[in-house]
Amino acid sequence: MGEVDPAFIQPQEHRPKPDITRAEGIPLIDLSTISSPISNLDNDQALGVLVEEIGDACKNWGFFQVINHGVPLAKRQNIEKASRFFFDQPLEEKRKVRRNEEKVLGYYDTEHTKNVRDWKEVFDLNVQDPTVVPASYKPAHEELTRWFNQWPEYPNDLREVCEEYAKEMEKLACKLMGLIALSLGLPEDRFHGFFEEQTSFIRLNHYPPCPVPDLALGVGRHKDAFALTILAQDDVGGLEVKRKTDGEWLWVKPTPNAYIINVGDIIQVWSNDIYESVEHRAMVNSGRERFSISLFPWPSTLHQCAALGGARKSAKPCQIQTIQLGENFSSQENVVIFRSLTLRTSRFITSRYPNQRWPKNWTERCPSSSNRTLMPINGSTL
Ligand SMILES: O=C(O)CCC(=O)C(=O)O
Numbered sequence: 033m034g035e036v037d038p039a040f041i042q043p044q045e046h047r048p049k050p051d052i053t054r055a056e057g058i059p060l061i062d063l064s065t066i067s068s069p070i071s072n073l074d075n076d077q078a079l080g081v082l083v084e085e086i087g088d089a090c091k092n093w094g095f096f097q098v099i100n101h102g103v104p105l106a107k108r109q110n111i112e113k114a115s116r117f118f119f120d121q122p123l124e125e126k127r128k129v130r131r132n133e134e135k136v137l138g139y140y141d142t143e144h145t146k147n148v149r150d151w152k153e154v155f156d157l158n159v160q161d162p163t164v165v166p167a168s169y170k171p172a173h174e175e176l177t178r179w180f181n182q183w184p185e186y187p188n189d190l191r192e193v194c195e196e197y198a199k200e201m202e203k204l205a206c207k208l209m210g211l212i213a214l215s216l217g218l219p220e221d222r223f224h225g226f227f228e229e230q231t232s233f234i235r236l237n238h239y240p241p242c243p244v245p246d247l248a249l250g251v252g253r254h255k256d257a258f259a260l261t262i263l264a265q266d267d268v269g270g271l272e273v274k275r276k277t278d279g280e281w282l283w284v285k286p287t288p289n290a291y292i293i294n295v296g297d298i299i300q301v302w303s304n305d306i307y308e309s310v311e312h313r314a315m316v317n318s319g320r321e322r323f324s325i326s327l328f329p330w331p332s333t334l335h336q337c338a339a340l341g342g343a344r345k346s347a348k349p350c351q352i353q354t355i356q357l358g359e360n361f362s363s364q365e366n367v368v369i370f371r372s373l374t375l376r377t378s379r380f381i382t383s384r385y386p387n388q389r390w391p392k393n394w395t396e397r398c399p400s401s402s403n404r405t406l407m408p409i410n411g412s413t414l
């Protein structure tokens with residue numbers, strides 16, 4: 033093991049397998065039907081086929097790749113180049129824009145997943161700058177705060193290329209949310225309003241070569257807490273997806289200029305579990321560094337919490353109700369979530385409020401999934 037910090041070492045049962053399963057891949061979906069300027073979303077027979085493909089992929093895999101998505105290749109190449117430049121700098125330079133308790137965006141190199149350190153470094157930025165969020169998770173506190181992006185001195189075009197890329201990602205996310213709504217039998221714009229005060233963010237990932245790739249992971253197994261994830265991976269590859277049918281880890285073969293899409297917890301809730309947020313992880317290797325870029329579309333804080341924690345009807349925009357739910361769970365009011373989703377996502381939200389304390393014993397107050405009230409996806413109270 034040499035000098036590798038034991039904090040990086042995965043428990044035996046979660047270490048990557050030496051023999052990668054590459055046989056069957058996640059579905060590859062061609063979006064040209066909706067990417068062409070003359071496409072007509074209303075009466076296109078091809079649209080019906082596409083919607084069915086999206087629905088099947090979400091249901092059977094929770095993951096798919098898209099091609100002919102309409103995102104100009106140059107925008108992706110620009111951000112990839114700037115990301116390489118940024119991570120290539122000495123640590124002291126990157127640490128000038130390090131995330132901390134006050135500045136929750138920027139560079140970070142000690143991320144942990146399930147208490148094991150990830151073999152990676154990241155740079156986070158919000159799509160809305162600044163993003164307005166509650167200053168505290170307590171519903172009685174009405175104060176809001178603003179999260180600002182941090183920008184390094186070099187590369188000096190990082191901000192511009194990230195903002196350009198974010199605009200493209202927003203368009204793609206909007207198209208995908210529309211297709212997913214249609215695939216659930218909902219109007220195409222059913223979810224759009226929830227993103228009006230979005231808290232979406234972009235993460236640049238860098239996975240350096242690792243001397244113990246059979247013991248460590250770039251990102252340990254996890255599910256994403258967001259609505260969707262739109263991931264651009266480079267040609268090195270390393271993403272693995274847990275196949276729903278048998279729990280086998282499958283390697284996602286890099287497809288040039290494709291984006292990998294996965295269903296997050298929020299869509300799982302919005303679809304009443306018809307679509308599931310699926311476990312995945314990122315492997316590292318000893319020979320080549322790897323880069324990827326994630327866009328995590330998050331609805332406004334209110335809708336996150338309505339979905340993930342059952343916000344009360346009286347909730348004011350931006351009040352975090354998820355945590356409150358832990359304390360008031362017995363009321364069963366608008367409870368739309370089951371234990372694991374609440375746990376995971378609430379932890380994610382609390383991690384952004386490091387000074388707040390999670391109520392003790394809260395898990396015991398969570399209802400079992402069989403007690404859960406389903407989301408009224410066809411009604412108006414979503
Ligand atoms: O880089 C990857 O392949 C996966 C990253 C990921 O799963 C995440 O950031 O949530």
Ligand SMILES: [Fe+2]
Binds near residue numbers: 255261
């Ligand atoms: Fe992920």
